[in-house]
Amino acid sequence: MLWIALYLPQLPLQALPWSHTGLEAALPVAVAEQHVLLGANRAAHALGVRAGQSVATALSLLPQLVVIPRERACEAALVERLALALGALTPHLSLAPDGVLLEVQSTLRLFGGIHALLHRAQALAHASGVQARTGCAPTPGAAWLFATSGLARPHALKARSSAQQLDRLPVASLSRLLPPSPRQSELLQALGIQTLGALRALPRAGLQRRLGVDLGLALDRSYGDAPDPRPWFAPPEHFTARRELMQRADEAAVLVAAVEALLPALRGWLQLRWQAVTELALRLRHEHGREPRPDTRLRLRLSAPSRDIGQLALLWRERLQRHALATPVYEIALELETAVPHGGTPGELLPAPGRQDGEHAALLDRLAARLGGDHVQRWVPQADHRPEHAQRARAAGEPPPASIAIPAAAPAAPRPLWLLPLPLPLVSDALGRPRHGGPLRVCSRAERIEAGWFDGALVRRDYHVAEGADHRLRWIYREHPSDVSSGGWFLHGWFG
Known part of the structure; x- marks a missing residue:
């Protein structure tokens, strides 16, 4: 097996709702939990604020620091959205509190090797709006330790090279798998144990008697000496993704960028569920002035089922550019309204002649998004011999009927265009x-x-x-x- 770990070091800060005061401006901001800082933005970091400091110490160094409590629910939602986006690479996903683990042994050949797969994983994380550090190893524990330890080369494809890199890691890195108790930390310091290799070299019976069974089991799982079962991530039954904007949006460009950050999660959900989208909805939440403003709901219908996020981004750009915003928007929600079973498109060595169905459907969808669904129509055949009743106009985005009763063969006599x-x-x-x-x-x-x-x-x-x-x-x-x-x-x- 081969695992890739994506660790989100700035997750507490990146998952904050942007409605908090101070996040719209270039102010020093930090996230705290139980009076201890978990992270700080660049402005605060440049002025001496560091993760691990107490809130009192940070405020004494920087009185204008904006301290925001941790939002665990927002962090879990961001990790789940990243996991859905990574579902485009493999269905074997396991969630961690601050990252995602992927088992990719079965998909290496599909994506062209581990280096191409790592590049795709980083690109999906960047498209989802998060910063991630990656690690790769034959076991999930080792991959997670490589990603969280900040190694220069956090990738080991073989069990032997993985064990050699694990031996050089400091003992403190084991806290990423199982936080040690104060008594365990004191005992390790008293014994002079500095690396995982030195800890592993101790007699196992004495190690379990003094440090407990859990610490030794976590060590064995990282080296591959013990099985490490992990619960697989199951995508939700219905797809809905929300994103609060970094600034109040009063133009389409800001909304388009926010929608594009949600589309990788949609594609991953569709691939995990073996479906393709036919109808999407975008809910815009407006700022409330003196009177409450109801949410705006925009719909996008496709003439053919699709998973192409490039096409969906283009259609939403056309749709949003012709929609005038009455009041600024501070949050969007992308909802999948209709999807159909879709097992993918079979590959072809050479394209079939005249095979342009996908391009024709994409053109119709783009025209409908730009001009409006009612202004783009197509002709649908009808079971009637009278020429004026043999076809009727239907909106381009309207799904075709389940079946159309038409003659099996075209009439032998010529018909005008x-x-x-x-x-x-x-x-x-x-x-x-x-x-x-x-x-x-x-x-x-x-x-x-x-x-x-x-x-x-x-x-x-x-x-x-x-x-x-x-x-x-x-x-x-x-x-x-x-x-x-x-x-x-x-x-x-x-x-x-």
Whole structure:
């Protein structure tokens, strides 16, 4: 097995809700829990504030420091969102309080090796808006120790090299797996144990009697001498991701950047659940002035199921740019409304000729996002022999019906590309021949269309292809002489 660990050193600070006072400006900010600082931003760090200091000490050094209590719920939500994004790399994920562990042995060949996989993991973390340190080892404990210890080369692919690197780690790094008690720390210091290798070299019976079983078990699991079962991360049944903005947004560019940070988690959820999105919703929470402002809900419908976050980001950019914000937005929520089962697209050695369904659907979705779903339509065939009823307009983003009853084969007679909205009456000469800017020459045999008895709009027509003096081909018909009408000629369409 091979594990990758992603450790979030600034998680308490990065997970803070940005509605806290002071986070919108370049002020020194720190996160504290039980009167001890857990992290500080760059402004505070430059002025001498460090993690591990007491709040009193930090305030004595920097009276203008903004101290914010830790938000564990926000940290758990951020770690889960990162785990969903990493679901695009492997379904074997395990959550830690401040990071994510990935078992990637089965996906190495798919992504081109461990180095490409590490690069993708870092890119997904960056796209999700977090800073992560990575570690790689044959066991999850060793990978986590490598990521949290700040090694120059925190990657070991073999058990032997992993054990050699673990031997050089200080004993204090073991607290990342199992925090030692004060008595254990004092005993290790009294024994002069400085590294994990020296601790492992002690007799195991005496080590367990003096330091307990748990510490020795954590050490054995890191070296691979004992099994290390981990609970797998299970994605939620429904996808919803929220993000509070770093600044109040009154333009589309800020909202687009916030939505793009949520899309990697959506793609990972879709891959873990073997689904593809067909309809998304974006809820915008506005600032409340004198009167409460209701949330704005925007919907995005796709003409074809997709997992492509690049396409989704482009569609949301087009959608948000044409939406005027009445009041600034301080939080967004991306919700998956409709998804369909999707096992992925099979690979092809050579692209099939004329295979442009995906590009055509992407173009329709982009036009609908830019112009509005009601302004982009497509024709859907109908089970009717009458040309004016053989198809109808449907919104481009509207999902197609489950089934369409259409003839198994196209009609043998030619059909024009341009059909007139209403048939145009034609004049006839003394012999009853049609005229349209001059005499028309009939070029085809009659095609009888007789239908509409079932809805009270019966038609009985004989269609022909006719050529005029301008050498343009027309689609004309003559009403059946037994009809109540005069049996005249009509122009119904033009051939391209």
